[in-house]
Amino acid sequence: MKQNIIDIAYLVSAIMFIYGLKRLQSPATARKGNQLAAMGMLVAVAATLFVQQILTPAQMLIGVVVGGGFGAILAKRVEMTGMPELVAAFNGFGGAASALVAGAEIARFLAPNAADLMGGAVMGGIDAITISLSILIGMVTFTGSFVAFGKLSGRISGNPVIFPGLRVISILFMLGAIASMVYMEMGAGDFSVAGFVSDPVVQAALAIAVIGAVLGILLVIPIGGADMPVVVALLNSYSGLAAAATGFVLDNTALIVSGALVGASGLILTNIMCEAMNRSLFNVLIGGFGGDSDGAGPAGAVSAEGLTVNSTSADDVAILLSYASKVIFVPGYGMAVAQAQHAVRELAEELAKKDVEVKFAVHPVAGRMPGHMNVLLAEANVPYDQLFEMDEINGEFETTDVAVVIGANDVVNPAARHDKASPIFGMPILNVDHAATSIVLKRSMRPGYAGIDNELFYNTNNQMLFGDAKDSITNVINEVKAL
Amino acid sequence: MLTNLIVFILASIIGSEVISKVPQTLHTPLMSGSNAISGITIVGALVVAGMVGDPWAMYVGMAALIFATTNVVGGFMVTDRMLQMFKKKE
Numbered sequence: 231m232k233q234n235i236i237d238i239a240y241l242v243s244a245i246m247f248i249y250g251l252k253r254l255q256s257p258a259t260a261r262k263g264n265q266l267a268a269m270g271m272l273v274a275v276a277a278t279l280f281v282q283q284i285l286t287p288a289q290m291l292i293g294v295v296v297g298g299g300f301g302a303i304l305a306k307r308v309e310m311t312g313m314p315e316l317v318a319a320f321n322g323f324g325g326a327a328s329a330l331v332a333g334a335e336i337a338r339f340l341a342p343n344a345a346d347l348m349g350g351a352v353m354g355g356i357d358a359i360t361i362s363l364s365i366l367i368g369m370v371t372f373t374g375s376f377v378a379f380g381k382l383s384g385r386i387s388g389n390p391v392i393f394p395g396l397r398v399i400s401i402l403f404m405l406g407a408i409a410s411m412v413y414m415e416m417g418a419g420d421f422s423v424a425g426f427v428s429d430p431v432v433q434a435a436l437a438i439a440v441i442g443a444v445l446g447i448l449l450v451i452p453i454g455g456a457d458m459p460v461v462v463a464l465l466n467s468y469s470g471l472a473a474a475a476t477g478f479v480l481d482n483t484a485l486i487v488s489g490a491l492v493g494a495s496g497l498i499l500t501n502i503m504c505e506a507m508n509r510s511l512f513n514v515l516i517g518g519f520g521g522d523s524d525g526a527g528p529a530g531a532v533s534a535e536g537l538t539v540n541s542t543s544a545d546d547v548a549i550l551l552s553y554a555s556k557v558i559f560v561p562g563y564g565m566a567v568a569q570a571q572h573a574v575r576e577l578a579e580e581l582a583k584k585d586v587e588v589k590f591a592v593h594p595v596a597g598r599m600p601g602h603m604n605v606l607l608a609e610a611n612v613p614y615d616q617l618f619e620m621d622e623i624n625g626e627f628e629t630t631d632v633a634v635v636i637g638a639n640d641v642v643n644p645a646a647r648h649d650k651a652s653p654i655f656g657m658p659i660l661n662v663d664h665a666a667t668s669i670v671l672k673r674s675m676r677p678g679y680a681g682i683d684n685e686l687f688y689n690t691n692n693q694m695l696f697g698d699a700k701d702s703i704t705n706v707i708n709e710v711k712a713l
Numbered sequence: 714m715l716t717n718l719i720v721f722i723l724a725s726i727i728g729s730e731v732i733s734k735v736p737q738t739l740h741t742p743l744m745s746g747s748n749a750i751s752g753i754t755i756v757g758a759l760v761v762a763g764m765v766g767d768p769w770a771m772y773v774g775m776a777a778l779i780f781a782t783t784n785v786v787g788g789f790m791v792t793d794r795m796l797q798m799f800k801k802k803e
Contacts, residue, residue: 297782494728601740
């Protein structure tokens with residue numbers, strides 16, 4: 231009976247998760263959807279606590295208060311520009327929790343009073359598989375997410391870290407994980423009550439935890455800054471799979487359903503990101519593609535081939551924009567770095583006052599995580615109906631007077647269309663070069679993340695406005711106001 | 714075990730159907746929100762930490778509980794904060 235009530239509660243919470251996610255299909259209903267999912271979580275937790283009559287010692291309360299308080303502080307304090315690393319960190323916490331629950335399950339099987347705790351059940355072969363998978367995926371998610379966190383927050387270099395033998399070492403560690411699983415499988419069901427650490431199951435579990443931790447690091451360090459959206463989405467998927475694996479360990483449908491939902495969500499995002507770069511997931515994971523760039527560097531106006539670019543000034547840009555009938559802004563990671571989103575919104579508003587039609591074109595992989603630019607622009611109060619996805623807006627550049635590129639580079643490089651030798655060949659791009667005039671705001675002529683020169687800059691109808699994006703936009707706003 | 718697998722597969726299919734229709738604009742909230750849902754491990758942590766009897770199970774379960782609660786509370790709150798900012802033109 232009691233079990234029935236719990237199962238029904240889990241079903242209710244699963245339904246609430248699904249409908250909560252469904253409401254994320256529109257910005258108008260999204261907030262309600264998130265709240266519905268949070269309520270679903272409350273139902274699952276309440277059912278577990280009260281119906282199952284789990285003893286509620288002070289420690290449990292402490293756990294919830296400490297964890298909840300910590301999470302709340304992080305959520306309240308974070309700047310919108312810090313969102314990618316926060317999402318990465320939360321993924322890591324989820325992974326760690328899954329690995330730990332599986333570890334605690336071993337401790338319960340091994341406890342001297344295991345017969346009472348587990349209802350006389352002994353750890354079987356299937357338990358060994360699910361527990362070891364849960365620990366492995368959980369630990370990979372944990373360390374992988376924190377390396378991603380370090381890269382995104384600038385605590386570790388965003389450049390890909392590759393050393394000879396990296397792949398061989400990764401493969402060896404994967405084989406080690408499989409060997410440890412087999413070892414645990416053989417040790418299952420036969421426990422030596424004598425020693426905890428000397429027990430083969432515990433040894434295998436610890437080995438898997440260490441291997442998982444190292445694999446997580448090895449998985450993320452070779453990946454460059456520009457590929458981070460893929461990694462963040464993939465780790466998101468792992469955190470779901472880790473929860474689902476824990477569900478298999480505990481025979482708990484709530485965990486399996488929610489884990490599967492999140493796993494699917496992360497995989498879909500990963501896939502969208504890969505398609506937007508025209509690269510396979512395997513190709514991204516091998517890493518070594520692009521690091522941090524566009525930092526300090528000499529501002530030159532002559533390329534290696536001797537092509538020249540047109541440099542322009544804030545007042546010229548102001549005149550161009552004020553007398554245009556249609557302007558499209560193309561934001562990129564450089565806008566996030568310069569924190570220029572508020573200035574961009576102000577400029578858009580000033581132009582709207584002069585009856586200029588203003589739109590924003592957002593490339594799927596612009597920024598450091600899926601949807602990064604949209605969140606920043608939403609923070610700056612840009613209405614979401616002014617933001618357009620690549621496929622929606624690409625045909626409109628033909629009829630656009632000025633396209634303003636703010637800190638984006640590879641996603642507007644026409645070489646992706648025709649230059650078969652280019653590393654970004656085949657990647658879908660925003661057709662900025664089809665606009666009557668394009669203006670690129672950039673700190674210097676240094677190449678983008680793919681480390682290649684951008685053809686767009688040398689077009690005769692393109693103008694470069696060099697300098698910090700925020701300062702440049704502010705200058706343009708002042709000139710526009712003065713007109 | 715087989716029942717669990719069936720549940721897992723069906724849930725994955727539902728998840729794919731629902732989530733593939735989420736617009737690009739909401740991809741970040743989708744990630745942080747779904748990440749909070751993956752903090753469902755909190756239920757597992759509660760089960761393990763609650764069954765007192767073995768000190769080891771309790772310590773490890775406690776740690777799991779703290780991580781999972783951080784994930785759940787932080788994830789839902791930050792998603793709410795973001796979604797609050799998405800406005801239509803007035």
